[in-house]
Amino acid sequence: MSVVVCSWGNVAERGIEEVLTAARAYSVAAGLPLHWAVAGMDRDAARALASRYGVAAVDAITHPKLQGFAPDALVEAFTQYCAKAQPALVLFNQTAASRLVAPRLASRLGAAVVTNVFALQHEAGVLQASATAYGGDTQVVYRMPSRINVVCLVPTTLAAEPAPSASEPACNQVDVDLGAIEERFKVSSAPKPEGPRLEDAEIIVSGGRGLGKADNLALVRDLASALGGMWGGSRPIVDEGWIDSSRQVGLTGKVTRPRLYVAVGISGASQHMAGCSAAKTIVAINKDPDAAIFRYASYGIVGDCLEVMPELIKAARGG
Numbered sequence: 015m016s017v018v019v020c021s022w023g024n025v026a027e028r029g030i031e032e033v034l035t036a037a038r039a040y041s042v043a044a045g046l047p048l049h050w051a052v053a054g055m056d057r058d059a060a061r062a063l064a065s066r067y068g069v070a071a072v073d074a075i076t077h078p079k080l081q082g083f084a085p086d087a088l089v090e091a092f093t094q095y096c097a098k099a100q101p102a103l104v105l106f107n108q109t110a111a112s113r114l115v116a117p118r119l120a121s122r123l124g125a126a127v128v129t130n131v132f133a134l135q136h137e138a139g140v141l142q143a144s145a146t147a148y149g150g151d152t153q154v155v156y157r158m159p160s161r162i163n164v165v166c167l168v169p170t171t172l173a174a175e176p177a178p179s180a181s182e183p184a185c186n187q188v189d190v191d192l193g194a195i196e197e198r199f200k201v202s203s204a205p206k207p208e209g210p211r212l213e214d215a216e217i218i219v220s221g222g223r224g225l226g227k228a229d230n231l232a233l234v235r236d237l238a239s240a241l242g243g244m245w246g247g248s249r250p251i252v253d254e255g256w257i258d259s260s261r262q263v264g265l266t267g268k269v270t271r272p273r274l275y276v277a278v279g280i281s282g283a284s285q286h287m288a289g290c291s292a293a294k295t296i297v298a299i300n301k302d303p304d305a306a307i308f309r310y311a312s313y314g315i316v317g318d319c320l321e322v323m324p325e326l327i328k329a330a331r332g333g
């Protein structure tokens with residue numbers, strides 16, 4: 015019995031250190047060793063990272079069909095691995111790709127599966143997984159008494175904390191038979207992100223429908239530039255074509271966790287907040303004193319953003 019984190023692709027994948035941290039905490043609480051099953055990954059790089067996060071063993075699954083993102087091969091490889099390793103808990107770093115693999119693996123293992131999980135607890139010998147539901151509108155705690163459970167962890171609200179001391183994880187070679195596997199679909203093209211990412215920004219100024227028209231976005235851009243940050247927006251202004259979808263913050267856009275998030279003319283719908291509520295400080299500018307955004311904001315300015323913004327830009331530029 016063990017807790018196992020399943021990964022593939024790039025060792026430095028965003029969120030993996032947060033997931034290894036949460037996995038270690040759970041494995042300690044449950045009294046189970048922590049394994050990291052890495053499929054087609056650079057095992058030396060995985061071992062180096064594992065040594066910082068208290069992983070007991072790196073289980074390296076190698077096969078020529080495990081290069082890149084190959085969902086059918088990954089499901090089969092992890093199924094064969096779990097059949098031998100018999101883990102109690104199988105964890106994934108939740109990404110668009112892992113959401114294609116984890117539920118299928120759970121089905122093959124006859125396991126319970128929960129996605130959108132942000133916390134794990136070991137309560138009276140049973141796994142409890144806290145997850146968001148209904149597009150981030152609510153939170154739910156699942157009690158999972160099954161013999162084996164599969165969980166996708168959302169890393170955005172987790173912190174990465176290396177173990178107090180480095181360890182020397184074992185490295186096990188795991189052979190799998192993928193001879194009969196033919197991928198049923200292939201990714202023919204995918205966006206190649208260039209330049210700084212909104213998800214990594216420390217300061218973000220976002221505009222919403224309250225800006226009134228696309229031309230007023232110049233104020234959002236100017237404030238972001240004056241504060242040394244990036245700029246984004248809510249979904250309606252993407253739908254209106256004012257900004258590119260790569261700048262959309264929210265449930266169906268980018269999930270960010272900046273130090274400072276300035277929301278300009280944004281109502282604070284839960285689907286928008288799903289992408290910024292992890293910000294350390296939220297500043298809201300809205301003309302409606304009852305706008306939901308003020309429930310999340312540390313600082314709120316009730317007023318017309320077209321009047322407030324020029325003053326803020328002037329102040330941010332030093333008067």
Ligand SMILES: Cc1cc2nc3c(=O)[nH]c(=O)nc-3n(C[C@H](O)[C@H](O)[C@H](O)COP(=O)(O)OP(=O)(O)OC[C@H]3O[C@@H](n4cnc5c(N)ncnc54)[C@H](O)[C@@H]3O)c2cc1C
Nearest residue numbers: 222223224248249264265266267279280281285286301319
């Ligand atoms: C499945 C699903 C997924 C979704 N995903 C996302 C997502 O990823 N991101 C997202 O943003 N939305 C998403 N939405 C849409 C979301 O529900 C809201 O409709 C959206 O966030 C509202 O955007 P908004 O705040 O810019 O506009 P509105 O809700 O129209 O709010 C505009 C605000 O501006 C204020 N205002 C108006 N004029 C001024 C002014 N002159 N000065 C100051 N304030 C002013 C108003 O008081 C109001 O509070 C999703 C919805 C669904 C159903």
